[in-house]
Amino acid sequence: MATTTPHDLNCLTIEELEAHARTMMDKQTRDYYNEGADSNSTLHENMHAYNKYRIRPRVLRDVSRINSTVNIFGHQNSIPLGVAPTAMQRLAHSDGELGTARACKKAKVAMGLSSFATHSLEEVAEASGENPRVLQLYLFEERAHSAKLIQRAKEAGYKAVFLTVDTPFLGRRNMEIRNQFKLPPHLKVRNFAEEQDSIPAEADEKEGAVRPTMQRSGSQTGYNDGENRVPPSGPITFHSHAANPTLNWEKDIRWLKQECGDEMQVWLKGIATAEDAILAVHHGVDGIVVSNHGGRQLNGALATIDALPEVVEAVRGKIPVHVDGGIRHGTDVFKAMALGADFVWVGRPALWGLAYKGQEGVELMLKLFTDEIRLCMSLAGVVRVEDISKEYLVKMDSSGFVARL
Numbered sequence: 001m002a003t004t005t006p007h008d009l010n011c012l013t014i015e016e017l018e019a020h021a022r023t024m025m026d027k028q029t030r031d032y033y034n035e036g037a038d039s040n041s042t043l044h045e046n047m048h049a050y051n052k053y054r055i056r057p058r059v060l061r062d063v064s065r066i067n068s069t070v071n072i073f074g075h076q077n078s079i080p081l082g083v084a085p086t087a088m089q090r091l092a093h094s095d096g097e098l099g100t101a102r103a104c105k106k107a108k109v110a111m112g113l114s115s116f117a118t119h120s121l122e123e124v125a126e127a128s129g130e131n132p133r134v135l136q137l138y139l140f141e142e143r144a145h146s147a148k149l150i151q152r153a154k155e156a157g158y159k160a161v162f163l164t165v166d167t168p169f170l171g172r173r174n175m176e177i178r179n180q181f182k183l184p185p186h187l188k189v190r191n192f193a194e195e196q197d198s199i200p201a202e203a204d205e206k207e208g209a210v211r212p213t214m215q216r217s218g219s220q221t222g223y224n225d226g227e228n229r230v231p232p233s234g235p236i237t238f239h240s241h242a243a244n245p246t247l248n249w250e251k252d253i254r255w256l257k258q259e260c261g262d263e264m265q266v267w268l269k270g271i272a273t274a275e276d277a278i279l280a281v282h283h284g285v286d287g288i289v290v291s292n293h294g295g296r297q298l299n300g301a302l303a304t305i306d307a308l309p310e311v312v313e314a315v316r317g318k319i320p321v322h323v324d325g326g327i328r329h330g331t332d333v334f335k336a337m338a339l340g341a342d343f344v345w346v347g348r349p350a351l352w353g354l355a356y357k358g359q360e361g362v363e364l365m366l367k368l369f370t371d372e373i374r375l376c377m378s379l380a381g382v383v384r385v386e387d388i389s390k391e392y393l394v395k396m397d398s399s400g401f402v403a404r405l
């Protein structure tokens with residue numbers, strides 16, 4: 001396969017993109033985007049766990065015509081990768097979620113939009129055109145707000161909601177707390193602009209805080225500090241509303257499926273065990289994303305690539321299984337697909353792309369992944385994505401022992 005000319009000779013890898021982005025973001029944004037929970041061990045393991053797997057390349061297979069496309073939500077995606085929902089993208093660059101949507105459309109790559117985006121879901125739909133997008137949902141205890149958002153997503157042509165299920169409380173991200181991070185006053189969480197516009201000026205200042213100061217009580221911060229919890233009410237802010245400890249299989253999944261009806265699929269984002277994967281199938285969801293929220297929730301949780309095999313085995317092909325977390329190379333995508341994922345999502349790389357050069361930076365990020373995925377397939381001797389299988393992997397333990405899968 002001929003190697004295509006990279007867009008930017010200063011930035012040939014996702015690591016280099018991260019390094020450039022690091023210099024472009026203010027400290028608060030950099031810390032908010034880059035850190036994980038507690039000691040960051042799961043954040044790092046998500047990446048390093050990929051090193052346990054090595055590829056067994058096959059040769060002499062005519063790899064002159066690589067087909068890296070996959071079908072997702074009835075559309076042909078150019079590579080088996082999409083951009084995961086991440087909150088507040090205008091912190092990285094004024095292009096924000098619109099820049100991401102336009103880059104995804106250009107690259108023919110699906111996009112996930114966070115409920116807590118700094119552009120509205122309608123604006124992102126318009127920028128996406130026919131390109132598939134899904135709405136990430138934090139299901140609020142006050143159902144009316146969620147019902148309204150779901151209705152708007154249907155009308156704007158979103159293909160699915162990805163219900164985030166790993167945030168009964170928010171993980172403890174120490175830098176964010178220490179920085180007393182605030183959304184700058186010129187930015188708003190646009191999907192709830194109506195609710196925010198009705199906040200009095202004094203409260204508006206508080207609303208800006210992604211994570212309030214340590215002085216606030218657990219019921220206001222979204223994390224569990226052991227105090228008695230008061231259910232959220234009033235204006236929608238992420239610290240009051242994103243986390244929802246009452247979520248449960250019986251009442252919430254049935255309700256969500258009813259709300260979404262035939263028009264939008266219901267997926268669960270944040271499944272990490274075989275047991276929950278079986279429950280997801282039992283409750284009739286359309287797909288799952290194996291995720292630990294990029295290491296931002298339960299620190300000490302298994303790396304997602306290590307959780308993937310048990311989930312794939314439990315699901316037995318009944319519903320699609322996607323994975324995210326720590327994917328930084330085309331070879332990581334190949335390994336995830338070989339371990340049974342149907343598709344992967346990347347979170348921070350899109351934020352770094354935005355920070356580096358706005359929409360153009362996200363295009364660059366997607367180009368790097370595209371080139372790397374196609375080259376990896378060529379060098380491993382696989383022409384079609386559906387042919388990537390366990391046969392192409394071995395697992396190495398810490399003593400260097402190599403085992404076939």
Ligand SMILES: Cc1cc2nc3c(=O)[nH]c(=O)nc-3n(C[C@H](O)[C@H](O)[C@H](O)COP(=O)(O)O)c2cc1C
Nearest residue numbers: 033084085086087114164293294325326346347348
């Ligand atoms: C800054 C940031 C904000 C995020 N916001 C959301 C969000 O609003 N909803 C959600 O479900 N996941 C959110 N995530 C998690 C991502 O969807 C995804 O699971 C994770 O970023 C994947 O890991 P990676 O960043 O290593 O690729 C966020 C992640 C980051 C880094």
Ligand SMILES: CC(C)CC(=O)C(=O)O
Nearest residue numbers: 087116170238242293296
């Ligand atoms: C609004 C936040 C809770 C977004 C999020 O999921 C995150 O920061 O990880």
